[in-house]
Amino acid sequence: MISDNDLYKQFLSGNILSFEELVLRHKDNLIYFLQRYVNDLYIAEDIAQDAFVYIYVYKDKFNFKFNIKTFIYTIAKNKAIDYIRKNSKTVSIEGYEDLELQENELEKKIIQNEEKRIVNEAIKRLKKDYQAALFLIDFQEFSYSEAAKILGKSLPQFRILIFRARKSLKSLLEKEGYVYEK
Known part of the structure; x- marks a missing residue:
């Protein structure tokens, strides 16, 4: 199996399929991670998508001294924090009964x-x-x-x-x- 960093290098060389493979490898766990911040599966999906778009558009921002997975999660976490700041009045910290129903589908893959x-x-x-x-x-x-x-x-x-x-x-x-x- 090819490493994440090698996939990203291939992407930088013009192989779009390599970027798609990176997205497929990390999207579910990234969404689950982001859901911990925003308490909404659909918003977490949007933020994850925004993070991948950012990485796609700003290809040259990644420093190969680090792991691309770390970079992806860092970008996504920062985008989640930005979302929370902008929508602090609408984000619920507790009492998310509907969220548990949505979360079960994703949790089945992970747990x-x-x-x-x-x-x-x-x-x-x-x-x-x-x-x-x-x-x-x-x-x-x-x-x-x-x-x-x-x-x-x-x-x-x-x-x-x-x-x-x-x-x-x-x-x-x-x-x-x-x-x-x-």
């Missing part, structure tokens, strides 16, 4: 077993920063430094954030009767 579903439900009750950190590290398998860049944190700040996120998640799960096993 395959019951144990992961339980953990995911607990993650939803965490702070948004905690949710994003856990998603990037545990679901998307970004490195700490890549995840820190995506969230706009220094590496020490991110280490503290992920430590607190995991501690909060463990506490939530223990309150519901689940025991952490090493």
Whole structure:
């Protein structure tokens, strides 16, 4: 399988199909990531599309010292934050019953077993920063430094954030009767 960065290099050389492959590889997980910010599947899809359009139009902005996946998520996160700022009066932080129905279709692709579903439900009750950190590290398998860049944190700040996120998640799960096993 060809790497994401190699696909992007092929795209820069004029191979549009390489860019389409990048989009197909990352769109579902990116939408799921963005949904954590905006609490609406359709808005998350629009923001993801905007991020890919930005990357398509501004091809030369990517620095090959980094991973293209990190770049995609960083652009998308920034676009989600811009959306929240512009629509802060209309974005709901809690109470999104309809969102859970929409989210189930996407979650089925990402979360395959019951144990992961339980953990995911607990993650939803965490702070948004905690949710994003856990998603990037545990679901998307970004490195700490890549995840820190995506969230706009220094590496020490991110280490503290992920430590607190995991501690909060463990506490939530223990309150519901689940025991952490090493």
